[in-house]
Amino acid sequence: YALTPNAQIWPRSLNSYVGGSSNAIYLMVSDIGTPSIPGFDFVNGYTFLERFYSVYDAANSRVGFARTSYTDATTN
Numbered sequence: 745y746a747l748t749p750n751a752q753i754w755p756r757s758l759n760s761y762v763g764g765s766s767n768a769i770y771l772m773v774s775d776i777g778t779p780s781i782p783g784f785d786f787v788n789g790y791t792f793l794e795r796f797y798s799v800y801d802a803a804n805s806r807v808g809f810a811r812t813s814y815t816d817a818t819t820n
Contacts, residue, residue, distance in 0.1 A: 750817065751792050 754762075754770040764770055795817065797810040 751795050752789075753791065755791075 752771075754772045756766060756769070759766050759768060759770065762770065762772070795812060795814045797812055799808040799810075800806075801808070
């Protein structure tokens, strides 16, 4: 799968929600509110994962991805 630049960044249309400029590019890291060990718990690649259907097979240690209509989007 191709990892386009727009698949990795915070959507520009949401910049105002975090007090940002509509023309800027932001990378976001945030606590997801699930306590496990001290420190941050976060989903690395969240924006990427929004562009695919993903299936996690813990019993067999596998991850599968399928394309969606957003997989090849050139904007975010």
